Amino acid sequence: MKKNVTQAKIVEDESVIVNKPNGTGLSRIFKATQCSFRGFVAAWQHESAFRQELLMTLVLLPFSFVIASSTLHLLVLIGTLLFVLFAEIINSAIEAIADAVTLENNILIGRAKDMGSSGVFIALTLLTLVWLEGIWRFFS
Numbered sequence: 001m002k003k004n005v006t007q008a009k010i011v012e013d014e015s016v017i018v019n020k021p022n023g024t025g026l027s028r029i030f031k032a033t034q035c036s037f038r039g040f041v042a043a044w045q046h047e048s049a050f051r052q053e054l055l056m057t058l059v060l061l062p063f064s065f066v067i068a069s070s071t072l073h074l075l076v077l078i079g080t081l082l083f084v085l086f087a088e089i090i091n092s093a094i095e096a097i098a099d100a101v102t103l104e105n106n107i108l109i110g111r112a113k114d115m116g117s118s119g120v121f122i123a124l125t126l127l128t129l130v131w132l133e134g135i136w137r138f139f140s
Helices: 002-018 025-046 048-067 069-100 108-139
Strands: none
Touching: 002 025, 025 048, 048 069, 048 108, 069 108
């Protein structure tokens, strides 16, 4: 008997997932794009690290065209800039959800926040290595 109740819940949950309020087709893509832009605005308004990293991206982006030795190299340089922004957005989303759950000290929430921060650190490390190599290659 209990098994049927669980299966019914699964079917209900799947119907909720299928009937998303954002619609289907091109209207869903348009609404998803609107959500993405709201996310960028929220990151800019509420996250100083995102603002700093976006400004860093805007400063370094023109230099990537100067120091790149090939089209692929240019794509890698730009990719590392975008990867840092991606990591920061994900980290900020984790922090926002965690803070919405509780502002009290919680070991699991602290771990999640630390892991998000580690993701940003990895992205920044990759950016540093790729850009140092690019600068070295440019001046060699």
